[in-house]
Amino acid sequence: MGTRIANGLSVDVEEWFQVGAFEKVIAPAEWDGLESRVERNVLAILDMFAAAGVKGTFFTLGWVAARHPALVRRIAEAGHEIASHGWAHDRVFTLDPARFAADLARARDALEQAGGQAVTGYRAPSFSIDARTPWAHAVLAEQGYAYSSSVAPIVHDHYGWREAPRFAFRPLADAALLEIPVTTAEVAGRRMAAGGGGFFRLFPYALSAWAIRQVNADGRPAAFYFHPWEIDPDQPRRTDAPLRSRLRHYTNLSVMAGKLDRLVRDFAWDRMDAIAAREAARLDADARAGAGADAPSHGRIAA
Numbered sequence: 001m002g003t004r005i006a007n008g009l010s011v012d013v014e015e016w017f018q019v020g021a022f023e024k025v026i027a028p029a030e031w032d033g034l035e036s037r038v039e040r041n042v043l044a045i046l047d048m049f050a051a052a053g054v055k056g057t058f059f060t061l062g063w064v065a066a067r068h069p070a071l072v073r074r075i076a077e078a079g080h081e082i083a084s085h086g087w088a089h090d091r092v093f094t095l096d097p098a099r100f101a102a103d104l105a106r107a108r109d110a111l112e113q114a115g116g117q118a119v120t121g122y123r124a125p126s127f128s129i130d131a132r133t134p135w136a137h138a139v140l141a142e143q144g145y146a147y148s149s150s151v152a153p154i155v156h157d158h159y160g161w162r163e164a165p166r167f168a169f170r171p172l173a174d175a176a177l178l179e180i181p182v183t184t185a186e187v188a189g190r191r192m193a194a195g196g197g198g199f200f201r202l203f204p205y206a207l208s209a210w211a212i213r214q215v216n217a218d219g220r221p222a223a224f225y226f227h228p229w230e231i232d233p234d235q236p237r238r239t240d241a242p243l244r245s246r247l248r249h250y251t252n253l254s255v256m257a258g259k260l261d262r263l264v265r266d267f268a269w270d271r272m273d274a275i276a277a278r279e280a281a282r283l284d285a286d287a288r289a290g291a292g293a294d295a296p297s298h299g300r301i302a303a
């Protein structure tokens with residue numbers, strides 16, 4: 001099985017404690033005292049990708065790169081893309097333009113020093129570029145980013161930007177910066193995030209495979225993501241987080257690696273920078289053909 005369209009494969013590289021589920025019970029000041037699991041988990045992912053012969057993008061926190069530079073170098077040397085997930089997982093809508101710019105610069109510096117390759121891609125923590133951050137894409141363009149994959153074009157209890165297009169678009173009229181939203185599925189008129197993470201881990205494999213095939217049937221690449229902690233059933237267990245958060249964080253950790261191994265073999269995958277380059281060429285061709293202006297999935301949105 002499988003398809004000829006290469007889909008975007010990405011890993012958001014962060015520790016098990018750097019997630020929204022624990023933000024109310026674990027303060028950033030405690031992070032350095034907690035057990036680090038990111039190295040062993042990322043090494044397992046590198047083995048999985050190598051065995052399947054696939055390349056992907058590792059959106060890595062600057063905080064992680066500063067503490068594990070050899071790991072970042074190893075990811076890069078295996079042929080994967082090192083991209084930015086910001087410094088310490090501050091969601092973009094909690095920052096202002098100046099603080100966002102500083103966060104980006106600090107993370108990029110750590111990532112480029114560790115990885116030895118230019119960083120041209122960005123993923124906002126928790127897909128936190130939305131209607132509240134109309135300045136965010138402009139800051140990314142100013143810093144020379146080629147693409148962002150930071151928008152969830154849905155409504156979700158933690159995130160979402162309902163009005164955003166489902167597929168790659170140029171959010172700025174005066175810059176080439178591309179935004180590649182996380183993959184969504186449309187079921188009974190409702191749009192849901194179907195690009196990985198909890199959706200992939202909590203629901204049956206067939207549902208994610210169906211969503212990717214639907215996107216590919218439209219001739220578009222899917223944008224899929226997961227986290228290193230999602231393949232780690234032995235991570236420390238916190239009992240002090242809200243029940244809803246614990247259910248989401250801990251369910252199906254033991255089956256995730258097997259599901260991922262199947263996914264990376266069932267579909268064709270590529271780095272997000274390669275997906276971005278192909279989608280940019282497609283948008284340019286559509287614009288030349290005059291077809292882009294009134295196609296809703298290609299339309300620009302007000303910045």
Ligand SMILES: [Zn+2]
Binds near residue numbers: 012014085089125126
């Ligand atoms: Zn993250």
